Amino acid sequence: MLDPIRLAAMARKEWIQLRRDARSMALAFVLPLLLLLFFGYAITWDVRDIRLAVHDADGGADARDLIQAFESSGYFRVVSRLDRSADADRELEAGRALAVMAIPPDFGERLRAGEPAPVQLLLDGSDANTATIALGYADAIASRFGQQVVLRGVRIDPPVEVASRVWYNPELRSRNMIVPGLVAVIMSIIAAMLTALTIAREWERGTMEQLAATPVHRLEVVLGKLVPYLGIGFVDVAVAVAAGVFIFDVPLRGNLLLLAAMTLLFLIGALGLGMFISAAMRSQVLATQVAMIATYLPALLLSGFLFDIASMPVVLKAATAIVPARYYITVTRGIFLKGVGVEALWAQGLAMIVFAAAGLGLAAATFRKRIAP
Amino acid sequence: MTDRSRRWGRVGALLRKEWRQLFRDPKTKRIIFVSPIIQLLLFGYAVNTDVHRVATWVVDHEGSATSRALQDALTAGGYFRIVGRSDRPADLARALDRGDAVIGIEIPPAFGGDLAAGRSPAVQVLVDGTNSNTGTVAQGYVTRIVQRFGTERAAGPNRPAAGVDLVARAWYNPGLTSLVYNVPAVLGALVFMMSLLLIGLAVVRERELGTLEQLLVSPLTPGELMLGKTLPVAAVALIDLVLVATVAILWFEVPFRGSPVALVLATLLFALAALGMGLLISTVSRTQQEAFMAMFLLILPALILSGFMYPIHTMPEAFQALTLVNPVRWYIEIVRALFLKGATVAELWRPYLALTLMGIGVFAVATWRFRRAVG
Amino acid sequence: MTVAVEVRDLTRRFGTFTAVDAVSFTVERGSIFGFLGPNGAGKTTTIKMLSGLLRPTAGRALVAGLDVAAEPSRVRERIGYMSQRFSLYADLAVEENIRLFAGLYGVAGPRFAARRDWVLTMAGLTGREAEYAGDLPLGFKQRLALGCAVLHEPPLLFLDEPTSGVDPVARRAFWDLIDGLAQAGTTVLVSTHYLEEAEFCHRLILMNRGRLIAEGDPPGVRRLMREPIWAFLPDDAPRAVEALRREPAVLEAAMFGRAVHAVLKPEADAERAVPAALGAAGIGFRDLARIEPSLEDVFVALVRREGGAVVD
Known part of the structure; x- marks a missing residue:
């Protein structure tokens, strides 16, 4: 059915056109790297140096040690010391501090007596994420501190020891999470945008009719157009992976060959989607806009890139099933951080095969139907 | 007829034309009325950093009442959800590898007995750090819940626990839900994108169709032309503001504590800056295609550096400095403060001043470029 | 006669609009077959159906012995197609365009080199292989497009208004090429709305509003007009036309430069009726004579006879 000569003729023509179109070349090679560097550097979720105001009514050695424990953790930075507890409101309202710690007058005394010594922590809860993380850190620092002090006086073992270990990303660096995900988000957008132009352009310029009048099969057109973009997509991913490893220091623990195979599947689906949009819209302007809407927000929000799919409402959770980036992100993170292989990622691979087939099938089918004037 | 009334007649005619064009096309109507709601719902629900119902795998080597009580304690708060149990640690590793679970808990064989005897049993917790955010928070929750469980059990219900007792209270958002923080920020993203896209494409389209020449x-x-082009879009921005704010307050139950007048004022200043950027793009671009790409390249960094979705205070210094010239950042700061804190214009003088300067500055440059481009 | 194309009751509807309405004809191999009619008459739609670009709603078309609706791709291997719009790749060089279509039509090896040279010579583009197709003058573009359409030496060539927008000299040269192809055995189906181009065709059909209204060779089609046409030079042409239009024996009167042409009812006596009408209006004239109808006159007359109006 597929004729290799015709396929090669289409692919060569597409590549020549692509090479001559400066805008497409920039979109293909410059933009992905720019986006990767920009996103990769700008987005970090590592909460450090939380601005802390302290009201120390005790003033004793234990209270000073507690404040010291907060500062030396690296998570908190004491930005001001308050004389009156009433000032706490002002600090939070003005946004000068994200948290205010109030140590009561009898803090040291109660601690020494082996009684619970309450310490008040006020948080600016408007940024829930930062506040939650800050609270977690404060909690850990306070409980460790309490144990140490108690241990100094009366020896008490902690009732339960929590031996906690973090796998895959022991320091919980957000960059390790973001960079592998970015590869998927960026390639979703770029792939669809690149191919969104390709069929619409032929319609707009009238060359589609000439193609349609030749014996070339619609699948040959779609595949012939796919080949050069697939090459570009591969180069992009390779550059992004290298940047991830060498610029962002993300560990790459898994099999590169598996990553390449999965990337191939993902790219075919993403490029096919762009071609489908292109064939359906038949206008370059419309096709780019639709491609952008269809890929940008879903890849960013519904892929698990930053926001956990598990905590979404049912409807959104169901919607994520048809976002190809979701599967590819699991793959890139799995191969980068977890070092897992096919045994853990076969389901994602299957899903991406379905998307690849659907993308190409839809593109070819739509292209066929729309041959009419 | 006086000169002035002639002038208003011309602007009025143009305004009527622009307004009709905006609302005649069903596609544009969808963009104006439907897409903001969809985006608000999408952003509101998806941009969620709350950690709850974390998938947890349990390997319970003891299987006693105490070990089961510990599991109940974990799931009771809604933070954790047990997705699987087994007695082989290898299963736990597999669940984490495959991403079926984010947290793994291994309870030692003599857990209940050791706890009762005061022998400090060690509970092994494994955290999938792939999502560093979830990992950090979940790890904190597990530690706190297990330790509190141990303290309660060991000390008995009547003896208070020793040590530092951290009493935390979160202001403005006591439940620490990210929704109330994110939903107001969606306003900023939407007003920005809407103003930019509508004005940017409107002018280029007329240029492409050749009707701009006809108008010229x-x-x-040129001044009248700009006025006629920008006023309807500013009106649309205000309509969208009301639409989105209403949904945010009634559907998402985000509190609105500030003054509506302050919100409208900020939106007008912000729209001025966004419209100026849109006009600039449309004077530089020759085709809709180019304009669209330019807007994409502007919207992307503007949203990343706005504090919406990605916190500013964790960014590297250079990027934090960049946010200072981003009107979206200032607008979102105002909107959040108005919604959550009930701040006043006087308290927010810095962002208001920044928006005013940027709005006037960008719009002035756009006017100058526009006059030159069409003149 | 050997039949190259056979069409029976070919129909195409777009929604409620019938673009081509039960058209039937046969085309002899090696002939130039013309479709005539104004824009919107259904010529392009007919050609697109014959090329397999558009599915017929009803009816049947056999092209080179193959049913177009059933085997469009096999038909496409046997035809060349060139549309009214320049549809080669403007951002590809001349040679790259030729190479592309050679690949798509499966022209390879030594045959490719020979055909490429033939196209370059035919289009007058030898030595300009590296120029972008988009930068060529329109006449060259059109000949290059023709060359790409016949790279694979198809037995059938479909040309949809190939000369629109081209200047008269280039148009003439183009028709010489078409004639050469036909003499070499290619069957050419060509549509045009330049009625004078119809003279180059061996056989014609006239279409209006999707229907076939006449068929024959050019002299035969001309003979279909039974109403005589008379021409004269009046002193005041606009008033002369006005006067004639009031005369019952005159079906139609129109200005052609300073002259006026009048179509009369077949039974009318022109040499009496025309002077009478002009004399009554006080308009002087000279050189009253009967003239040969042009194809345009024939076309208008046929449409009028059907009681319809010309679409344009």
């Missing part, structure tokens, strides 16, 4: 040979001055 009419007695309209």
